[in-house]
Amino acid sequence: MNRQKKGVNTICTHVGEVEDKQFKGAISPLYMTSSYAFEDVDVKRYPRYFNTPNQEALCEKIAALEHAEASLVFGSGMAAISTALMAFLQAGDHIVLQQTLYGGTYNFVVTQLEKYGITYSFTEGWKAGDFEKELRPNTKVIYIETPSNPLLTITDMKAVAQLAKKHGAVSMIDNTFASPVNQNPIDFGIDVVIHSATKYMGGHSDVCAGAVACSKEHRDLIWQSAICFGGSLSEYTVWLLERSIKTMGIRVRAQNSNAMALAAYLYKNEDVDAVYYPGLPTHADHDLAKQQMKGFGGMLSFELKAGLDASEFMKFLKLIKPSMSLAGVESTMLSPVKTSHALMSAEDRAKQGIGDGLIRFSVGIEETDDLIADIEQALEKIKSKTVLT
Structure with missing residues (x-):
């Protein structure tokens, strides 16, 4: 065969x-x-x-x-x-x-x-x-x-x-x-x-x-x-x-499914200004992604609306880990300007569209509802802190 x-x-x-x-x-x-x-x-x-x-x-x-x-x-x-x-x-x-x-x-x-x-x-x-x-x-x-x-x-x-x-x-x-x-x-x-x-x-x-x-x-x-x-x-x-x-196929397909659900949730969230995920029909290259990808992956990025501090938001997460690297079975988030793209100058990051408020989200295999609940509780806390401040 x-x-x-x-x-x-x-x-x-x-x-x-x-x-x-x-x-x-x-x-x-x-x-x-x-x-x-x-x-x-x-x-x-x-x-x-x-x-x-x-x-x-x-x-x-x-x-x-x-x-x-x-x-x-x-x-x-x-x-x-x-x-x-x-x-x-x-x-x-x-x-x-x-x-x-x-x-x-x-x-x-x-x-x-x-x-x-x-x-x-x-x-x-x-x-x-x-x-x-x-x-x-x-x-x-x-x-x-x-x-x-x-x-x-x-x-x-x-x-x-x-x-x-x-x-x-x-x-x-x-x-x-x-x-x-x-x-x-x-x-x-x-x-x-x-x-x-x-x-x-x-x-x-x-x-x-x-x-x-x-x-x-x-x-x-x-x-x-x-x-x-x-x-x-x-x-x-x-x-x-x-x-x-040996388990990559199973893991990745679960992450595909979770990422699609989280991207859709974030896209509709009033506290989020932008979501970057090729599986969303609103993505500029969605049609091309459909032509050359079998699944849209477990990675996405998003930006909180103005006034909400990305670093503070990640500190309030309880289930999702603010952590380096990506693609583990556990969900993680990070700030590219502080990690994956820290060696680039601010000017060069700006050319790529990478701002201080961008959050990269590696979606794991947890239950989708649990991930959404964790994001929501962190958003509530950061909004409360922003108002109090």
Whole structure:
């Protein structure tokens, strides 16, 4: 049976397992060793070479989920992003990046690339024409993020992929917010798919990892940089991630449902000025999101109405955790200006539309009514405090 014909939950559960030949256990055994034989073996294994038994099994699972030929796993999402970029860029090259990006990616680009003689351009928007305007004869990579962090903008993957191929560039995407459950960019022609596997793949706020999925040819190029940069995972983290992915399909679909309900609730709430969620018909790119996403994801952002302090509001939450990161089974909120995009200047954040009052909401798997009740009690307290003040 073709692995790409299997359902998501089947792939999550069964593809990329290490067979326990000795004891016939139901799950992958964990090989903790960092030292393997080199004589009379088919593969000379070493953790930094991304070819231990648990690493190879996990990569097979992630590749299957992203409809890719191959995959590599890394010590963090930024390790995956930086290694993938540096594998395809060298002195004299140019890269075009989407304006709306994760702050860590933006910081890497503006603080590191010029050291290597690599130039870059950020688009004014996230339409295909915005990317085309920034192309140069030496453009080697076009980099996108959809849905974007934190404003959930939607970029046309097929249009960008076609543009990259037309100009001989490699197309890359940060697919973290969508997860492989909701979106498979390779099906739309994207060359390299990147994840912070800390997020939906891990899903329990207890691992830090990254992943890249692509063709075998591109994987081999990335591998050549990866073994030099050394961003490999510990074997235990690899094993935990493989275990966590088994429930990703179930978790993400529950988060999709909850996020849709919370976005609709917030959109109608008189204390909220704006809601950013591609599942809402009012979202500017809702129709495009429907074309390229199977589900709209568990992430949304919103802004409270003028006069209501976002930081104070989050302090009053009892169930939803004001916490860093995202995509765990527990619901969390944060202020992008203080966390994910803190390394950007206020001016650059403003260009992306990220204000001090923006709240990013990672919706978990709790009961929707409980999440709404928690938001309502926090709103009542912040309004009461605002009036009293």
